[in-house]
Amino acid sequence: MSTVNRKTGLPGRFQLADWITHHQNLAAFLALAAMLAILPLWVTNNYQRSILVFIGFNTMLTVGLSLLMGYTGQISLGHAVFFGCGAYITGLLTARYNWSPWPAIVAAAVLTGLLAYLVGVPIFKLRGHYLAMATLGLNIIFETVVVTETGWTGGSNGLLGIPRLSIGPWVLKSELSYYYVTWAMTLAILAVSLNIVNSRVGRALRAIHASELAAGTMGVEVDAFKLKVLTLSAVYASLAGSLFAFYLQIVTPSSFSFIFSIELVVMVAVGGLSSIWGAIFGAASVTLLGEALRNIMPRLVRGASAEAELLAFGLILVIIMIFMPDGLTAGVAKRLRARRQARREAPGRTEQSADAMP
Amino acid sequence: MMKEPAGQGAGGLRPPHELEERRERGFMSLESQLLQYLFAGLTLGSIYALIALGFVTIYNVTGIVNFAQGDFAMLGALITVTLYQRTGLFNRVITVDLQLPLPLAIVVAVILTTLIGVVLYVLAIRPARGASVISLIIITIGLSIALRGLGLIIWWTDPYPLPVFTPGPPIEIAGAVLTRQNVWVIGTMLAIVIGLYLFFEHTLLGKALRACAVNRDAARLMGIKADQMALFSFALGAAVSAIAGIVITPSTFMAYDSGTLLSLKGFVAAIMGGLTNAPLAVVGGLLLGLVEAFGAGLLSSAYKDAFAFLTMFVLLLVWASGLFGRRLVEA
Numbered sequence: 155m156s157t158v159n160r161k162t163g164l165p166g167r168f169q170l171a172d173w174i175t176h177h178q179n180l181a182a183f184l185a186l187a188a189m190l191a192i193l194p195l196w197v198t199n200n201y202q203r204s205i206l207v208f209i210g211f212n213t214m215l216t217v218g219l220s221l222l223m224g225y226t227g228q229i230s231l232g233h234a235v236f237f238g239c240g241a242y243i244t245g246l247l248t249a250r251y252n253w254s255p256w257p258a259i260v261a262a263a264v265l266t267g268l269l270a271y272l273v274g275v276p277i278f279k280l281r282g283h284y285l286a287m288a289t290l291g292l293n294i295i296f297e298t299v300v301v302t303e304t305g306w307t308g309g310s311n312g313l314l315g316i317p318r319l320s321i322g323p324w325v326l327k328s329e330l331s332y333y334y335v336t337w338a339m340t341l342a343i344l345a346v347s348l349n350i351v352n353s354r355v356g357r358a359l360r361a362i363h364a365s366e367l368a369a370g371t372m373g374v375e376v377d378a379f380k381l382k383v384l385t386l387s388a389v390y391a392s393l394a395g396s397l398f399a400f401y402l403q404i405v406t407p408s409s410f411s412f413i414f415s416i417e418l419v420v421m422v423a424v425g426g427l428s429s430i431w432g433a434i435f436g437a438a439s440v441t442l443l444g445e446a447l448r449n450i451m452p453r454l455v456r457g458a459s460a461e462a463e464l465l466a467f468g469l470i471l472v473i474i475m476i477f478m479p480d481g482l483t484a485g486v487a488k489r490l491r492a493r494r495q496a497r498r499e500a501p502g503r504t505e506q507s508a509d510a511m512p
Numbered sequence: 513m514m515k516e517p518a519g520q521g522a523g524g525l526r527p528p529h530e531l532e533e534r535r536e537r538g539f540m541s542l543e544s545q546l547l548q549y550l551f552a553g554l555t556l557g558s559i560y561a562l563i564a565l566g567f568v569t570i571y572n573v574t575g576i577v578n579f580a581q582g583d584f585a586m587l588g589a590l591i592t593v594t595l596y597q598r599t600g601l602f603n604r605v606i607t608v609d610l611q612l613p614l615p616l617a618i619v620v621a622v623i624l625t626t627l628i629g630v631v632l633y634v635l636a637i638r639p640a641r642g643a644s645v646i647s648l649i650i651i652t653i654g655l656s657i658a659l660r661g662l663g664l665i666i667w668w669t670d671p672y673p674l675p676v677f678t679p680g681p682p683i684e685i686a687g688a689v690l691t692r693q694n695v696w697v698i699g700t701m702l703a704i705v706i707g708l709y710l711f712f713e714h715t716l717l718g719k720a721l722r723a724c725a726v727n728r729d730a731a732r733l734m735g736i737k738a739d740q741m742a743l744f745s746f747a748l749g750a751a752v753s754a755i756a757g758i759v760i761t762p763s764t765f766m767a768y769d770s771g772t773l774l775s776l777k778g779f780v781a782a783i784m785g786g787l788t789n790a791p792l793a794v795v796g797g798l799l800l801g802l803v804e805a806f807g808a809g810l811l812s813s814a815y816k817d818a819f820a821f822l823t824m825f826v827l828l829l830v831w832a833s834g835l836f837g838r839r840l841v842e843a
Contacts, residue, residue: 223646227646229646229649231653276825276829279829280828282645282646282649283577283645283649284783284828286649286653287776287779287780287824288824288825288828290776291776291821291824292821294773294817294818295817295818295822298815298817298818299815299818302814302815412772413657416653416657419650419653423650427646463661464658464660464661464664465657465658465661465662465664466661467654467657467658467661468654468656468657468658468660468661469654469658470654471650471651471653471654471657471658472636472651472654472655472658475640475643475647475648475650475651475654476636476639476640476643476651479643479644479647
């Protein structure tokens with residue numbers, strides 16, 4: 155978008171600042187992509203790179219869940235089920251039936267999306283607490299089935315022997331390659347989600363969140379939209395699960411426990427219920443916090459490690475929902491604005507500032 | 513991805529020993545087996561009924577579904593264990609060796625759990641009174657997870673037992689076995705149900721609580737402090753859950769993660785009363801226990817938890833499609 159020179163009426167020089175202001179999302183997206191591309195130059199430790207890969211998986215999951223919870227106002231405590239489906243289906247197809255990876259990924263995404271649709275039709279008749287409990291129950295049923303049907307899933311020991319991911323003839327073996335593949339997928343998902351949110355569909359979703367009744371009277375097909383968002387978020391989760399299966403080469407039931415579902419809710423809560431960019435922040439901060447707790451706690455309290463995570467996540471959930479229900483970033487921004495407002499009003503009330511509103 | 517240390521089983525109540533033993537010995541005829549499932553179902557169901565009562569009490573007075581209800585049961589039981597016998601806490605860093613007599617340990621544990629419930633209300637629920645439904649749900653889930661985490665830190669993953677309240681041979685009825693602890697469980701449930709009925713019907717405080725449930729503002733106009741009533745309902749819910757947890761622990765041990773499944777199943781039972789009807793919630797709890805016992809015995813014991821949730825789905829969807837009125841699923 156170029157500016158027009160006021161004197162001559164001819165197109166003026168391209169103003170970067172203006173462009174960024176008018177294309178905020180695109181600018182941020184490109185900045186993120188650039189940063190991710192060169193990040194491995196600083197982060198050379200394999201362990202640290204693996205953390206980045208996990209942040210990628212969690213981001214894919216959190217974006218979908220954030221769309222679902224934030225824009226449709228529904229709560230899902232069973233999102234890990236879709237992740238698990240993607241992982242197990244992909245694992246089964248490649249390890250046992252010798253499918254090649256990418257068709258397996260697509261098949262898993264399709265099947266998981268279908269599952270989401272089938273589950274969504276009856277379950278969206280519920281609201282509030284009932285919906286929350288129903289999704290939690292679904293998660294537990296899924297866990298029970300996976301652990302019990304050892305013939306298909308390998309039970310508690312998990313599904314072994316999943317091959318490495320390959321793109322054409324190249325087999326991906328290094329942390330770095332998985333880092334790039336995962337984040338490429340994550341960026342694709344981000345791009346799709348940003349487009350959705352800023353389109354007619356996104357406005358319809360926000361209308362549904364604000365008031366289903368009002369949205370319905372305006373002609374928004376509420377039920378159809380909810381199902382679409384659910385299916386989309388399930389596909390995202392399945393993609394993450396598939397990559398996860400290739401990355402670890404083993405899939406176990408413990409990865410899809412309802413605790414993981416709740417951990418995802420923590421990520422959405424920290425990032426803000428209706429924010430795509432917040433999803434990255436939420437996923438990153440919660441993943442890093444988990445790692446920090448796992449590494450620091452054993453030094454503080456003899457023997458304690460993963461347990462502190464559970465307590466910490468519970469406390470985080472409670473504190474955030476009480477004080478900053480719109481997420482950490484929005485909550486902090488609100489407080490800064492309030493403080494700026496207070497400072498502006500306090501000294502010299504005789505001064506009537508033209509732009510009193512922040 | 514958070515990795516919880518693997519506890520025994522998927523959490524929740526483990527099947528009572530007596531049932532498994534008798535089945536293995538192969539002594540039982542079909543009628544005896546069915547009667548045995550009936551006893552097991554009534555025992556389990558009594559626990560679910562008590563948890564459900566806690567849900568209903570709190571929901572009626574405050575409109576909040578307390579996801580942490582089952583975790584109060586866990587706390588009550590594990591605190592009792594700590595007070596009663598020599599226990600190593602914080603992964604054997606600290607050893608508590610109070611060895612209080614069992615009745616005293618139980619009373620102190622119930623009081624402590626009630627206090628914890630009150631503290632949680634003051635710190636976490638009261639500050640969020642005006643929040644959206646989704647926020648409140650997430651808060652109580654957060655509390656449940658935090659309590660579970662606390663339980664894990666203090667008591668690690670071991671399942672803890674309590675001694676049977678009155679030792680002695682079990683009662684044999686038509687080839688099926690009713691242990692003395694089973695009698696304790698069912699008896700406690702009946703005692704609490706009757707006690708609560710008398711409380712709500714015949715005491716001023718109970719009537720004040722009911723007034724809050726019926727119409728909060730009108731109650732406040734009559735001089736009833738709604739916030740105090742909310743606090744008291746949390747205390748009552750915590751106490752009832754704690755007692756439920758304590759009384760079932762001798763039969764099916766209690767571990768840090770038992771609370772979650774108890775919460776869920778108690779919720780399923782409470783749903784049967786529309787979250788507001790206490791007698792129906794009790795009936796619901798007993799029915800759920802029976803479904804689980806018969807399902808586990810006759811069909812598949814691996815899927816026993818799944819039966820509870822399938823019941824929940826069927827119920828919720830039947831209600832949602834309007835057979836018993838839509839309002840029940842608008843929460």
